[in-house]
Amino acid sequence: EDKVVQSPLSLVVHEGDTVTLNCSYEVTNFRSLLWYKQEKKAPTFLFMLTSSGIEKKSGRLSSILDKKELFSILNITATQTGDSAIYLCAVDSNSGYALNFGKGTSLLVTP
Amino acid sequence: GAVVSQHPSRVICKSGTSVKIECRSLDFQATTMFWYRQFPKKSLMLMATSNEGSKATYEQGVEKDKFLINHASLTLSTLTVTSAHPEDSSFYICSASYREVTGELFFGEGSRLTVL
Numbered sequence: 001e002d003k004v005v006q007s008p009l010s011l012v013v014h015e016g017d018t019v020t021l022n023c024s025y026e027v028t029n030f031r032s033l034l035w036y037k038q039e040k041k042a043p044t045f046l047f048m049l050t051s052s053g054i055e056k057k058s059g060r061l062s063s064i065l066d067k068k069e070l071f072s073i074l075n076i077t078a079t080q081t082g083d084s085a086i087y088l089c090a091v092d093s094n095s096g097y098a099l100n101f102g103k104g105t106s107l108l109v110t111p
Numbered sequence: 112g113a114v115v116s117q118h119p120s121r122v123i124c125k126s127g128t129s130v131k132i133e134c135r136s137l138d139f140q141a142t143t144m145f146w147y148r149q150f151p152k153k154s155l156m157l158m159a160t161s162n163e164g165s166k167a168t169y170e171q172g173v174e175k176d177k178f179l180i181n182h183a184s185l186t187l188s189t190l191t192v193t194s195a196h197p198e199d200s201s202f203y204i205c206s207a208s209y210r211e212v213t214g215e216l217f218f219g220e221g222s223r224l225t226v227l
Contacts, residue, residue, distance in 0.1 A: 101154050
C-alpha cells in the first residue's frame with residue numbers, strides 16, 4: 001500500500017527561524033513529489049520534484065528530493081508569520097491520477 | 112497556471128436536503144477530476160475520481176449513493192451530497208489536471224458545507 005508520511009505533524013517557531021519539513025514515501029511507480037501550502041482554502045502549489053539531488057528554490061523556500069532514501073525536505077529560511085500554514089506533501093505514483101497526500105505539517109510562526 | 116473554479120464557496124443547508132457543488136476547469140479540458148474532503152486541521156482525503164463520460168471511482172468507505180458524482184463534460188464535474196446530515200459538514204475540494212503536461216493538480220477554491 002502506498003504511503004506518504006510527513007513529520008513533524010506540527011511545529012511552532014519564532015519569526016526569523018529556519019525550519020525543515022520532512023516527507024518520506026513508499027509508493028510503487030514513483031513519478032513525482034509535490035509540495036503544497038494550505039492556508040484557509042485550497043492548497044497552493046509550491047514545488048514539483050522528479051529528480052534526486054536537484055534543489056528547487058523559490059524565494060525563502062527550497063526543496064530537494066532523495067529518490068534513493070525515498071524522502072524530500074522543504075526548507076523555509078527567515079520565517080515570517082505569513083508562512084504559518086499547513087504544508088502538504090503529495091506523491092504522484094503513476095498508478096492512477098490522484099495524488100497520495102501525507103497528513104501535513106502544521107507550521108505556526110510567532111512574532 | 113490552469114484555473115479550476117468551484118461553486119458555491121459556502122453553503123448552509125438543513126438536514127435531509129441535498130446540496131450540489133460544481134467544479135469547473137476554466138481554461139483546459141479535464142478528463143479526470145478528483146473530489147477531496149477535509150476535516151479541520153486534517154489533510155485531504157480523496158473521496159472519488161471523476162471520469163468524464165463514465166461512472167466515478169469511489170475510495171473505500173465513501174458511500175456512492177450519498178455522494179453522487181457526475182462528470183457531464185470535459186470541464187464540469189458535480190458532487191451532490193444527498194440527504195445531508197450534520198456529520199457531512201466539511202470542506203470539499205475538487206481538483207483537476209492535464210496530465211500530459213504535468214502531474215501537478217490544480218485545485219478549486221473549496222466549498223464549505225454546513226448542515227444544520
